[in-house]
Amino acid sequence: xxxxxxxxxxxxxxxxxxxxxxxxxxxxxxxxxxxxxxxxxxxxxxxxxxxxxxxxxxxxxxxxxxxxxxxxxxxxxxxxxxxxxxxxxxxxxxxxxxxxxxxxxxxxxxxxxxxxxxxxxxxxxxxxxxxxxxxxxxxxxxxxxxxxxxxxxxxxxxxxxxxxxxxxxxxxxxxxxxxxxxxxxxxxxxxxxxxxxxxxxxxxxxxxxxxxxxxxxxxxxxxxxxxxxxxxxxxxxxxxxxxxxxxxxxxxxxxxxxxxxxxxxxxxxxxxxxxxxxxxxxxx
Amino acid sequence: xxxxxxxxxxxxxxxxxxxxxxxxxxxxxxxxxxxxxxxxxxxxxxxxxxxxxxxxxxxxxxxxxxxxxxxxxxxxxxxxxxxxxxxxxxxxxxxxxxxxxxxxxxxxxxxxxxxxxxxxxxxxxxxxxxxxxxxxxxxxxxxxxxxxxxxxxxxxxxxxxxxxxxxxxxxxxxxxxxxxxxxxxxxxxxxxxxxxxxxxxxxxxxxxxxxxxxxxxxxxxxxxxxxxxxxxxxxxxxxxxxxxxxxxxxxxxxxxxxxxxxxxxxxxxxxxxxxxxxxxxxxxxxxxxxxxxxxxxxxxxxxxxxxxxxxx
Numbered sequence: 001x002x003x004x005x006x007x008x009x010x011x012x013x014x015x016x017x018x019x020x021x022x023x024x025x026x027x028x029x030x031x032x033x034x035x036x037x038x039x040x041x042x043x044x045x046x047x048x049x050x051x052x053x054x055x056x057x058x059x060x061x062x063x064x065x066x067x068x069x070x071x072x073x074x075x076x077x078x079x080x081x082x083x084x085x086x087x088x089x090x091x092x093x094x095x096x097x098x099x100x101x102x103x104x105x106x107x108x109x110x111x112x113x114x115x116x117x118x119x120x121x122x123x124x125x126x127x128x129x130x131x132x133x134x135x136x137x138x139x140x141x142x143x144x145x146x147x148x149x150x151x152x153x154x155x156x157x158x159x160x161x162x163x164x165x166x167x168x169x170x171x172x173x174x175x176x177x178x179x180x181x182x183x184x185x186x187x188x189x190x191x192x193x194x195x196x197x198x199x200x201x202x203x204x205x206x207x208x209x210x211x212x213x214x215x216x217x218x219x220x221x222x223x224x225x226x227x228x229x230x231x232x233x234x235x236x237x238x239x240x241x242x243x244x245x246x247x248x249x250x251x252x253x254x255x256x257x258x259x260x261x262x263x264x265x266x267x268x269x270x271x272x273x274x275x276x277x278x279x280x281x282x283x284x
Numbered sequence: 285x286x287x288x289x290x291x292x293x294x295x296x297x298x299x300x301x302x303x304x305x306x307x308x309x310x311x312x313x314x315x316x317x318x319x320x321x322x323x324x325x326x327x328x329x330x331x332x333x334x335x336x337x338x339x340x341x342x343x344x345x346x347x348x349x350x351x352x353x354x355x356x357x358x359x360x361x362x363x364x365x366x367x368x369x370x371x372x373x374x375x376x377x378x379x380x381x382x383x384x385x386x387x388x389x390x391x392x393x394x395x396x397x398x399x400x401x402x403x404x405x406x407x408x409x410x411x412x413x414x415x416x417x418x419x420x421x422x423x424x425x426x427x428x429x430x431x432x433x434x435x436x437x438x439x440x441x442x443x444x445x446x447x448x449x450x451x452x453x454x455x456x457x458x459x460x461x462x463x464x465x466x467x468x469x470x471x472x473x474x475x476x477x478x479x480x481x482x483x484x485x486x487x488x489x490x491x492x493x494x495x496x497x498x499x500x501x502x503x504x505x506x507x508x509x510x511x512x513x514x515x516x517x518x519x520x521x522x523x524x525x526x527x528x529x530x531x532x533x534x535x536x537x538x539x540x541x542x543x544x545x546x547x548x549x550x551x552x553x554x555x556x557x558x559x560x561x562x563x564x565x566x567x568x569x570x571x572x573x574x575x576x577x578x579x580x581x582x583x584x585x586x587x588x589x590x591x592x593x594x595x596x
Binding site: 012028054106110129158266 | 288310311313316317318319320321324325326327331332334336337338339342355367370391394395398399401403404407409410411412413414415416417418419420421422423424426427428430432435436437438440460473478481482527530531533534535536537540555558559562564567571572575578579582583586589590594
C-alpha cells in the first residue's frame with residue numbers, strides 16, 4: 001500500500017465532500033420542500049413576495065387536518081397496508097418454493113423456467129396494464145383492492161424468485177443431503193434446514209416486495225376508481241387535485257405521511273436494501 | 285436409530301399402501317421440483333403470459349371498453365403509425381430515454397466513485413443517496429410538480445431573486461422543451477441511486493492492487509479510471525444500463541403525475557399515451573397496440589442480457 005500523508009488524505013476527503021454536497025442537496029431538497037409546504041399557511045404559500053424556503057408566519061396544521069377530515073386518507077393508508085401485506089406474503093411464499101426448486105433441484109426444464117422467470121421480471125407493468133384491466137373486470141374484481149392483491153404478485157414473484165435463487169445457491173448442498181439421509185422428507189428439509197439459513201434473503205425479499213407494493217402506481221390508478229378503494233399513493237395524487245385546483249399544502253402533507261411507513265422500514269433495514277439492490281438489480 | 289421409509293418398504297414392513305406410494309412419488313427430485321414451481325407457473329401463465337397474448341389480440345381488433353370487437357388485422361398499427369401524436373411519442377420516448385440514461389450513467393459512475401471512498405459518515409451519505417429510489421415515485425414527483433408550478437415555482441423564484449433570469453421565468457410544465465427537461469430531471473433524480481449503488485458494488489470488487497500497480501506505473505487518476513476501473517466494472521455497468529433503459533423507456537409514473545403527456549403531447553411516452561387512448565379514451569385496441577411498442581426494445585434487452593448471462 002502506498003503511504004499517503006495525512007494532509008493528502010484530508011484534501012481528498014474535502015474534495016469528495018465538496019462534490020457530494022450538491023448531490024445531497026439535490027436529493028434532499030424536494031423532501032425538505034414538502035415539509036415546509038405542508039406546514040405553511042395558504043396566505044404565505046400563495047404570496048409571491050414571501051421567501052419560499054422557510055415558514056415566516058408560523059407553522060399550521062390545517063393541511064393535515066383537511067387530509068384527515070375531508071378525504072379518505074386513513075382508508076387509503078389501510079388499503080395500502082392490506083394490499084402490501086397480502087401481496088407480499090403470497091408472493092414470498094410462492095417465490096420461496098419456486099426459487100428453491102430452480103436453484104437446487106435437478107429436473108428437465110429447470111433452466112428454461114429460470115429464464116422465463118427472468119424475462120417476466122423484465123416486463124414493465126406498463127406493457128400489460130390494459131389487458132390486465134380486462135382480466136380484472138372478467139374476474140369481477142374491478143374497483144376492488146382484491147384486484148391489486150392478485151396482480152401485484154405478477155411483478156413480485158419474478159423478482160423474489162430471482163433474488164432467492166441467489167441466496168439458496170449460497171447454502172452448502174451437504175447440509176440438505178445430511179437431512180435427507182437422516183430420513184427427513186424434502187419438504188421438511190426445505191422448511192427446517194434450508195429456510196433458517198436463507199433468512200437474510202427472505203427478509204430482503206419481504207422488504208422489497210412491501211416497498212414495491214406500497215409504491216405501485218400504474219395498476220392502482222388503472223384498476224381502482226372509487227375513492228374508498230384507493231391506495232395511499234393514488235389517493236393522494238388524485239383526490240387532492242380537483243380540476244385546476246391543487247391543494248398544495250395537503251398534497252405535500254399527504255405525500256409525506258404516505259411515505260413515512262416506507263422511510264421507517266428503510267432506515268431500519270438499510271443494509272438489506274443495499275444488498276437486495278445489488279443482488280437482484282431491482283427495477284429502476 | 286433412524287429408519288427411513290425406504291428401508292421399511294424394502295423390508296416389506298411399511299406396506300405398499302396408496303399413501304406411502306404417493307409419498308414416495310412426491311419425494312422424487314424431479315416431481316418435487318415441478319411441484320414447487322407450479323404456483324409460480326400458474327400465476328405467471330394466467331396473469332402475465334395470457335394478458336400478453338390478449339394484448340396482441342386486442343391490438344389486432346377493434347376492441348373498445350365494454351364492447352368486444354372483431355378482428356381487424358393491422359388496422360390499429362396502420363392508424364397509429366399515421367397519427368401525428370404517436371410519431372411525437374416515438375420521438376419523445378427516444379429523446380427521453382437516451383438523455384436520461386446517458387445522464388444517469390455519467391453521474392452514477394461519478395457518484396459511485398465518490399461513495400467508494402472511505403469517508404467518515406459513509407453510511408449516512410449512502411442512506412441519503414438511496415432515498416429517492418425508496419420513496420413512492422408518484423409522491424415525490426408531486427413535490428417536483430409543486431417546484432415547477434407555473435406561478436409559484438421555487439426554481440424560478442430562486443433564479444429571479446439571484447437575477448439569473450427575468451420574471452416570470454419559464455413555465456416549466458407548459459412549454460415543450462422545458463417540460464421535457466423537467467421530466468428528465470425528475471427521472472434522473474429518481475433513477476440515479478440505482479446506478480450509483482449498483483456501480484458502487486462493482487467498484488468494491490476492483491482489486492486495490494491493480495490500482496496501486498497502475499499508480500506505481502505513473503498513471504494519473506483519470507488514466508487509472510479509464511484503463512483499470514472502467515474495464516473491470518464494465519459487466520456491472522452493462523447490466524445496469526440494460527435494466528435502466530427498459531424501465532426508463534416504459535416509464536409511466538413521472539410523466540403521468542408531472543405533465544400527463546402535455547403540453548401538446550410533447551412529453552408523452554408509450555405508456556402514458558396508451559393509458560390516455562386505451563383507458564381514458566376507451567379504445568383498448570389502439571391502446572394495446574401503442575403499449576406493445578415497448579416490446580421490441582424489451583426483446584432486445586432480454587436478448588443481450590441472456591447472451592451476457594450465458595457468457596458468464
